[in-house]
Structure formats: C-alpha cells, structure tokens
Amino acid sequence: MRGIPGLKRLRLKIWRRCTLVFFLCWAACWMVVSALLFLVHRSVFSERCTDEKSRRILARLRPLVILSTDLPRAVPAAALLNAHGNISTAYSLEVMCLDYSSGALTGDLCEDLCVAQKLVYKHCLYYDRGKKVIQADWRGQPIILKSKKEIFSSYQHLSMLEEVETQAIPETELLLMVALEVKNVLGLELSNNTMEPLWMRRKGPHWKAQVASMWSLLQQEEYIYFSLLQDFSKHVLRIIGSCGHFYAVEYLTAGHAWHKTLFPLENVVGPSLAGSRSRVRAIIDIALSFLDMVQHFDNDFSHRLHLCDIKPENFAIRHDLTVVAIDVDMAFFEPKMRDILEQNCTADEDCNFFDCFSKCNLKIRKCGAQRANNNLQVICDKIFRHWFSPNLRGPLVSFPQQLQLQKAVRECAEPAHEDATMHQRTPKSLSELYHLLQVSQRELQRAE
Numbered sequence: 001m002r003g004i005p006g007l008k009r010l011r012l013k014i015w016r017r018c019t020l021v022f023f024l025c026w027a028a029c030w031m032v033v034s035a036l037l038f039l040v041h042r043s044v045f046s047e048r049c050t051d052e053k054s055r056r057i058l059a060r061l062r063p064l065v066i067l068s069t070d071l072p073r074a075v076p077a078a079a080l081l082n083a084h085g086n087i088s089t090a091y092s093l094e095v096m097c098l099d100y101s102s103g104a105l106t107g108d109l110c111e112d113l114c115v116a117q118k119l120v121y122k123h124c125l126y127y128d129r130g131k132k133v134i135q136a137d138w139r140g141q142p143i144i145l146k147s148k149k150e151i152f153s154s155y156q157h158l159s160m161l162e163e164v165e166t167q168a169i170p171e172t173e174l175l176l177m178v179a180l181e182v183k184n185v186l187g188l189e190l191s192n193n194t195m196e197p198l199w200m201r202r203k204g205p206h207w208k209a210q211v212a213s214m215w216s217l218l219q220q221e222e223y224i225y226f227s228l229l230q231d232f233s234k235h236v237l238r239i240i241g242s243c244g245h246f247y248a249v250e251y252l253t254a255g256h257a258w259h260k261t262l263f264p265l266e267n268v269v270g271p272s273l274a275g276s277r278s279r280v281r282a283i284i285d286i287a288l289s290f291l292d293m294v295q296h297f298d299n300d301f302s303h304r305l306h307l308c309d310i311k312p313e314n315f316a317i318r319h320d321l322t323v324v325a326i327d328v329d330m331a332f333f334e335p336k337m338r339d340i341l342e343q344n345c346t347a348d349e350d351c352n353f354f355d356c357f358s359k360c361n362l363k364i365r366k367c368g369a370q371r372a373n374n375n376l377q378v379i380c381d382k383i384f385r386h387w388f389s390p391n392l393r394g395p396l397v398s399f400p401q402q403l404q405l406q407k408a409v410r411e412c413a414e415p416a417h418e419d420a421t422m423h424q425r426t427p428k429s430l431s432e433l434y435h436l437l438q439v440s441q442r443e444l445q446r447a448e
C-alpha cells in the first residue's frame with residue numbers, strides 16, 4: 001500500500017522534469033529562431049540605401065568651393081550644407097566630386113542641382129545592389145533621379161575624348177558610336193532620326209563634357225528605352241532632364257506587393273474618394289490600362305517588347321490612372337529576347353529567364369528561342385489574381401460578373417498547353433478580359 005503514493009510521487013517528479021526539459025527546449029528554440037530572424041532582418045535592412053550615402057552621391061556632382069579655387073562661377077555656400085544645415089563632414093567634402101565644376105560632366109539639370117539649389121534631395125528609394133533611385137524636389141515638383149552606378153568615373157570612359165579635341169570628332173563617327181551602343185543594348189538597328197532623342201547636336205565650350213555625359217547615359221539600358229519610347233508610348237516614364245550620369249524622370253505612384261490594393265489609390269483618387277466604390281472603379285480602370293499596355297507592347301513597335309520582371313514595384317500610375325513601366329532593366333525587344341532564351345538545356349527549367357520562359361528541346365538540348373509565355377499571362381498571374389480574388393470585389397459588382405472575371409483571370413494566368421503557343425491564346429484572353437472589365441465598369445457607373 002505504501003508503494004503506491006511513492007509511485008505517484010515518482011511519476012509526479014518525472015512529469016515535472018519532463019515539463020522542465022520541454023520548457024527549456026522550447027525556450028532554447030525560441031531564442032535560436034529569434035536570433036535567426038534578427039540576422040535575416042538586419043541583412044535585409046542593411047541593403048537599403050541611406051540618406052547620408054545618397055546625399056554623398058549627389059554631392060559628387062556638386063562644385064566644391066573650399067577646395068577649388070578656379071571655379072567657373074561663384075557657388076553659394078548653401079551648396080555645401082547637408083540636410084541638417086551643417087557644413088558637410090570632412091569625409092563628405094573629401095569625396096565630393098569636382099566633376100561638374102571642372103567641366104568633366106554636364107546636363108540641363110546640373111545648374112539647378114549644383115548651383116541654384118532648385119533641385120533638392122529628398123529620399124533614397126533603392127537597394128544597395130540595385131541602381132541608384134533618388135526622390136528629389138525640382139522647382140516645387142517631385143521628381144526621381146536615376147543612375148545605374150554611383151560614380152561618373154565608374155562608367156566606361158570614351159578614350160577618344162582624351163586623344164582628340166571633341167570638336168574634331170566628326171559627327172558621323174559619334175553617331176555611329178551611338179548606333180553601335182543602341183544595337184548592343186537593344187539588339188536593334190535604328191535609323192538616324194529614331195536615335196534623335198539620344199543625340200545632341202549642340203556644339204559649344206562644354207561639348208566634351210556633353211559627349212562624356214551622353215556616353216555615361218548611353219550605358220544605361222533603361223535610359224535608352226525611356227528616351228527612345230518617349231514620343232511613342234504613354235506607358236513609359238517621361239524623362240525630364242539629366243546631369244552627368246543621373247537622369248530625372250517624372251515622379252509617380254509606384255506599386256508595392258504588400259499594399260492591399262497593390263497601388264496606394266488614395267494618392268490618385270484622393271482621400272475623399274477613397275471609399276470602396278471609387279477604389280473598385282480605380283482598380284478596374286488601372287486593370288484596363290494594364291491591358292492597353294500589354295497590347296501596345298505586343299503590337300505597336302517594330303518588335304514585340306517582352307517584360308521579364310513583372311511585379312507591382314516595377315509599375316506606377318499617373319493621375320489619370322495610366323499604367324507606366326518604371327523599371328525596364330529586364331525589358332527586351334524580340335531579337336534580344338530570342339538571343340537570351342536560346343541557351344543549352346537539359347530540362348524546361350533551364351529555359352526560364354525571370355518571368356520569360358521557353359521550352360527545352362531535349363533532342364538538341366537547346367531552349368526554344370520563342371518565348372512560351374507572354375506579358376499578359378504574367379500580369380494576370382502576378383497582378384490581376386490579387387485584385388480579382390473573391391475578397392476584394394465585395395458586393396459592388398454583380399456576383400455572376402465577379403465569377404466570370406475570376407475565371408477569366410485564372411485561365412489567362414495558367415501556363416500554355418504544349419500545343420497552343422501563348423501568342424495564339426493572348427488575343428482571346430485579352431479581348432475577354434477587356435470585355436468583362438468594361439461590363440464591370442458600366443455596372444459600377446449605373447449603380448452611382
């Protein structure tokens with residue numbers, strides 16, 4: 001009889017020990033996971049740009065009165081003040097470049113940025129390994145400054161500029177160089193008049209700096225795309241001007257994957273109109289503009305333009321709800337796309353280039369040069385699916401209409417079948433989506 005309470009005590013003891021061991025294990029796991037999360041977090045944030053660093057980048061374009069005595073013009077002391085109103089640190093002064101003042105680079109915005117202080121730094125928006133993207137204020141309007149690299153001298157130098165007086169370089173030779181660069185970047189041969197936006201004919205005392213600056217801009221694929229498509233497309237960013245290797249573009253409302261509606265609509269429809277009907281109407285208008293953009297990039301240029309990095313962050317919307325491609329680093333015209341896709345392979349996965357896929361021909365172990373998916377499919381998958389899911393529409397659009405839209409988006413996003421290339425499927429998906437979105441738009445208008 002006495003053995004039973006003893007056994008109970010023993011069990012209790014064992015149970016307590018087990019609980020303690022379990023608790024200690026749990027605490028240890030928790031600490032390990034927290035430490036890991038902290039490390040991951042820190043590495044994510046350390047990749048973000050800092051204001052101080054970005055200011056230094058721009059400061060490099062600024063003339064340095066303290067160190068330079070032979071400046072072409074007087075420079076206000078304000079040019080040397082940092083955001084806190086202090087004279088910049090010795091380090092900043094040291095790294096500040098004399099490129100503009102020494103006449104190494106130029107551009108229509110240099111005077112405002114470097115001397116008149118009418119172009120003022122606001123924030124940086126990039127990841128360290130990406131290109132430099134800086135928000136600034138230019139004469140009271142927000143703009144974005146972009147450059148693939150931080151420092152002017154990191155761009156390939158035009159050795160010809162050293163050897164001869166630039167004025168002596170025949171224009172035809174320079175034009176040929178521009179054409180070769182465009183061919184190299186876009187894979188297209190363009191006529192002289194198409195290249196006009198990339199080419200400045202002005203001659204003058206700063207011609208050498210002009211050519212050197214133009215050359216640094218020509219090494220940036222995005223600048224070439226935006227410049228060439230300016231007059232042909234409302235779906236690319238407007239270029240406002242440049243200074244050295246930085247070019248300025250319009251500031252728009254950019255997308256974010258974490259945003260409930262992907263694009264912060266309150267910025268475009270205004271806070272007073274941010275009710276759910278206005279939001280849904282805006283989403284439908286933006287979706288229609290995405291379709292316009294798809295059909296424009298597919299048909300309106302001499303070659304189809306493929307977008308291989310489709311995500312909300314790489315698009316923005318104007319006030320009139322036009323969709324604009326703001327990051328075209330991964331955009332390729334058909335000839336270049338074919339070169340990129342045509343690789344050796346052992347399986348289909350080897351033929352995936354970001355959002356652009358082709359199929360592996362196992363007999364010859366080569367990827368097909370023809371893209372197997374298309375821009376619309378990826379937009380349906382990565383953008384429309386988010387919008388036209390059961391929880392976003394709410395009761396504003398009729399239920400059958402919602403179901404049809406969801407089905408159409410699902411079908412559009414699904415990968416192509418073996419025998420039907422996406423090029424054939426596109427018009428059907430596109431016209432079906434156009435139709436359904438227009439019907440939804442009319443339903444909403446009637447309900448108002």
Ligand SMILES: Nc1ncnc2c1ncn2[C@@H]1O[C@H](COP(=O)(O)OP(=O)(O)O)[C@@H](O)[C@H]1O
Pocket residue numbers: 125126127130131133144237249250251252253254255313314316326327329
């Ligand atoms: N014109 C613009 N207007 C507003 N925001 C912009 C603009 N251009 C870029 N951004 C913001 O900066 C981010 C990074 O720019 P992006 O050109 O996509 O660079 P990256 O090549 O590093 O992705 C974008 O996701 C967007 O949030």
Ligand SMILES: [Mg+2]
Pocket residue numbers: 313314327
């Ligand atoms: Mg981007």
